[in-house]
Amino acid sequence: MAPSSPLLAAAVALLVLALGSAVAYAAAEHEELRSRQPPVARGLSFHFYHGRCPGAESIVRKFVQDAVRKDKGLAAGLLRLHFHDCFVQGCDASVLLHGSAAEPGEQQAPPNLTLRPSALKAINDIRDQLEHHCHGAVVSCSDILALAARDSVVATGGPDYCVPLGRRDSARFATRDAVGSGLPRPSSNVTTLLDVFRKLGLEATDLVALSGGHTIGLGHCNSFEKRLFPLPDTTMSPSFVARLKRTCPTMGTDARAALDVRTTNVFDNKYFVNLVNQEGLFVSDQDLYTNAITQPIVEHFARSQGDFFDQFGVSMVKMGQIRVLTGDQGQVRRHCAVPNPGTVDGDDGLEWPSLVQTVVDAAAENLGF
Numbered sequence: 001m002a003p004s005s006p007l008l009a010a011a012v013a014l015l016v017l018a019l020g021s022a023v024a025y026a027a028a029e030h031e032e033l034r035s036r037q038p039p040v041a042r043g044l045s046f047h048f049y050h051g052r053c054p055g056a057e058s059i060v061r062k063f064v065q066d067a068v069r070k071d072k073g074l075a076a077g078l079l080r081l082h083f084h085d086c087f088v089q090g091c092d093a094s095v096l097l098h099g100s101a102a103e104p105g106e107q108q109a110p111p112n113l114t115l116r117p118s119a120l121k122a123i124n125d126i127r128d129q130l131e132h133h134c135h136g137a138v139v140s141c142s143d144i145l146a147l148a149a150r151d152s153v154v155a156t157g158g159p160d161y162c163v164p165l166g167r168r169d170s171a172r173f174a175t176r177d178a179v180g181s182g183l184p185r186p187s188s189n190v191t192t193l194l195d196v197f198r199k200l201g202l203e204a205t206d207l208v209a210l211s212g213g214h215t216i217g218l219g220h221c222n223s224f225e226k227r228l229f230p231l232p233d234t235t236m237s238p239s240f241v242a243r244l245k246r247t248c249p250t251m252g253t254d255a256r257a258a259l260d261v262r263t264t265n266v267f268d269n270k271y272f273v274n275l276v277n278q279e280g281l282f283v284s285d286q287d288l289y290t291n292a293i294t295q296p297i298v299e300h301f302a303r304s305q306g307d308f309f310d311q312f313g314v315s316m317v318k319m320g321q322i323r324v325l326t327g328d329q330g331q332v333r334r335h336c337a338v339p340n341p342g343t344v345d346g347d348d349g350l351e352w353p354s355l356v357q358t359v360v361d362a363a364a365e366n367l368g369f
């Protein structure tokens with residue numbers, strides 16, 4: 001039915017125009033985000049689930065937004081979980097696998113003992129929702145980890161970025177030694193950190209930007225108490241030392257301090273402002289400002305939150321593609337904590353229909369659909 005008055009017709013035309021430009025703006029912003037991305041690893045794509053499980057990304061985003069609204073710390077837990085997955089054996093969700101008394105899983109290795117149980121539970125809850133929505137085990141646990149990390153950043157005020165998808169999960173977890181050597185210690189200096197990062201294809205800029213993940217979350221006293229006792233580390237400001245001593249008055253105190261003393265639950269560039277003010281919690285944080293290679297990058301991010309956000313998105317995509325399993329490698333785990341039943345060496349536990357879908361998707365990808 002045509003609008004009955006010229007005024008109404010004009011209003012409708014205006015509304016259509018406004019909606020049109022909003023859609024065009026959203027599409028342009030999406031394209032802008034994509035153009036800043038590093039190269040996508042073979043086998044991953046931005047629309048991997050479009051045909052298989054449309055809506056998968058929105059489900060993860062909604063879950064994380066709601067859950068972080070109730071528990072702010074969960075965002076930090078989810079972000080750290082993705083990092084601990086990727087740095088050990090690649091982004092294959094091996095950190096989620098349960099071990100046994102005879103063969104302890106990655107979660108039993110010391111750096112992982114402080115992973116938040118709420119983050120591990122959230123991944124399983126998201127997996128259940130996706131299983132229901134996608135009618136089966138379609139979205140891998142490793143993709144869920146990558147998406148939940150991104151959405152945690154967004155939920156706390158950080159940058160949005162596109163996550164390439166299509167990772168597959170490993171059926172095996174790493175040894176305790178591999179976890180210990182894969183994850184850098186909070187007492188590490190920049191030389192050691194760069195060594196660890198470079199082996200994974202990450203540069204000094206990635207190290208600084210990704211360390212900016214410490215703009216949210218908490219650290220236990222035992223991760224930094226040696227900087228306080230017996231004598232305070234001289235690269236810490238005296239007022240910061242006094243403040244930390246109120247949280248951790250003696251060696252062995254079981255308490256936690258904010259990683260970002262200024263804005264603990266907000267994803268912003270204050271972490272870098274802290275470093276410039278000698279208020280980094282760990283040696284691995286503060287040395288980024290002491291070291292001549294990384295100092296200018298820290299100063300730059302302390303001045304420009306926009307540039308930090310841009311680089312953080314790029315570096316997260318790089319980190320999220322470390323040694324990914326794709327195509328017919330690995331499996332899509334039905335339960336994130338255990339390998340699929342019947343998994344043996346060389347068997348990915350995947351059913352034929354999923355394999356056919358993988359081949360169809362790969363062909364579509366090559367044709368640029």
Ligand code: HEM
Binds near residue numbers: 076193213284
């Ligand atoms: C550069 C080397 C890194 C070292 C040495 C390091 C070390 C640590 C340590 C010791 C903690 C505190 C654990 C505790 O005492 O409870 C921690 C927490 C955290 N880390 Fe890192 N980290 C590094 C890089 C990263 C990266 C790359 C990210 C993510 C992009 C990240 C995200 C986090 C988050 C969000 C927390 C807070 C977790 C929570 O509150 O539950 N870290 N990190």
